[in-house]
Amino acid sequence: MLGGERAGGDVGGVGRELDDQRLSDQWPHAPQERLDLVRVRADVEAGRDVRARDVELDRGDLLALADALDPQRALHVVAPRAPLRLPGLGGFHWYVVPRVGYPDPETFRAGYAQLAAFDDELWERTGIAPERTVLGGFSMGSVMSFALGLGGDRPVPAGILAFSGFIPTVAGWEADLASRAGLRVFIAHGAGDGVIDVAFARRAREALTAGGLEVSYHESGGAHQIEPRNAEAAGEWLRRTFAEGS
Numbered sequence: 010m011l012g013g014e015r016a017g018g019d020v021g022g023v024g025r026e027l028d029d030q031r032l033s034d035q036w037p038h039a040p041q042e043r044l045d046l047v048r049v050r051a052d053v054e055a056g057r058d059v060r061a062r063d064v065e066l067d068r069g070d071l072l073a074l075a076d077a078l079d080p081q082r083a084l085h086v087v088a089p090r091a092p093l094r095l096p097g098l099g100g101f102h103w104y105v106v107p108r109v110g111y112p113d114p115e116t117f118r119a120g121y122a123q124l125a126a127f128d129d130e131l132w133e134r135t136g137i138a139p140e141r142t143v144l145g146g147f148s149m150g151s152v153m154s155f156a157l158g159l160g161g162d163r164p165v166p167a168g169i170l171a172f173s174g175f176i177p178t179v180a181g182w183e184a185d186l187a188s189r190a191g192l193r194v195f196i197a198h199g200a201g202d203g204v205i206d207v208a209f210a211r212r213a214r215e216a217l218t219a220g221g222l223e224v225s226y227h228e229s230g231g232a233h234q235i236e237p238r239n240a241e242a243a244g245e246w247l248r249r250t251f252a253e254g255s
Contacts, residue, residue, distance in 0.1 A: 074147075074235065078244040085137065089127055091149070092120060103153050109205055112152070114180045121156055121182070125163060143250060145170030145195075145243075147235060148205065152177050155213070158192075161185030168193035168250045170243055172235050173202060175209035176216065186220030193223045195246045197239035199231035 075086045091101035093116065103120040105113035132139060144154040144166050151174025158169040160182060171194065176184060194217055198210035207228060214226045225246055229236045 074240065077237075077240040078247055080244070084247075085135070087131065089124065092123055103149050106149075110175050110178055110209060112177050112179045117156075117177065117179050118181060120153065121160070124153055124157060128157065128163075139164035139166055141251075142166045143168040143170055143247060145172075146174065147172040148174055148233065150174070155184075156182060158194075159184040159186065159189060161188060165189060165192060168195065168246075170195045170247070171210075171213070172197050172239070172243075173199065173205055173210075173233055175205060176213045184216075184220075186217065186222065190221035191223060193225070193246075193250050195225045195227070195243055197227040197229070197235070197243065199229050199234065199236065201230055202233045204233040 075084070075088075076082075078084075079086070091103045093102040093104070095102050095105065103112075103124075104116040107113055128139075128142075131137075132142070144158045145151070146154045151171040154169050154171055155174060155176045157163050158166050159176065161184075165188065169192070196210050196214055198205075198207045200207045210226070210228065214224050217224050225242075227239050227242055229239060
């Protein structure tokens with residue numbers, strides 16, 4: 010997760026600060042053990058929260074991405090680790106992938122429930138409300154951000170930040186766009202992506218725009234990666250999202 014900005018954008022004054030603190034990677038277990046990384050520079054009572062979920066990015070990459078999106082360190086940054094280790098595959102995963110675009114229902118539902126509980130607990134512990142939260146991620150983390158951000162059983166966030174992902178098609182889940190009218194969404198995807206085809210991003214843009222969401226779409230010629238110019242655009246989008254929500 011990336012997250013949290015002081016009301017009015019002020020990053021000075023009295024506040025709680027845990028800078029690049031590494032916590033346990035044994036998520037999900039006891040509450041204090043569920044986080045990979047926390048980078049806080051926010052008034053916890055009046056902050057804004059942005060959460061990034063990733064599978065390919067390691068811890069150092071997440072902090073580098075956080076700094077690229079938020080160079081002033083105005084945000085409360087939280088990065089939950091995905092729960093699954095899959096045979097023959099590196100990293101941590103949110104669900105099994107039988108086919109790109111169509112997560113395995115059982116592991117998807119389990120990851121969704123665990124991440125929803127994580128979000129609910131963190132909102133309660135920090136005092137940062139869902140409407141002051143942007144959910145974001147890269148690749149599989151982007152899929153989970155779409156899922157939690159668009160799921161009708163979940164609170165409406167301030168926005169969704171999606172790098173190189175898709176809106177999932179999976180039994181037992183569907184996007185509730187009617188309750189998300191006006192929700193801000195940032196989508197960035199490479200036309201040369203050989204892992205998740207750019208057609209998924211284009212379809213997401215069309216569906217969300219038709220549903221009345223406010224979509225900022227950025228397509229580059231790159232592969233399965235975050236282009237520097239898209240990270241810069243995402244940072245500006247975050248600043249506008251929080252400023253307009255003040």
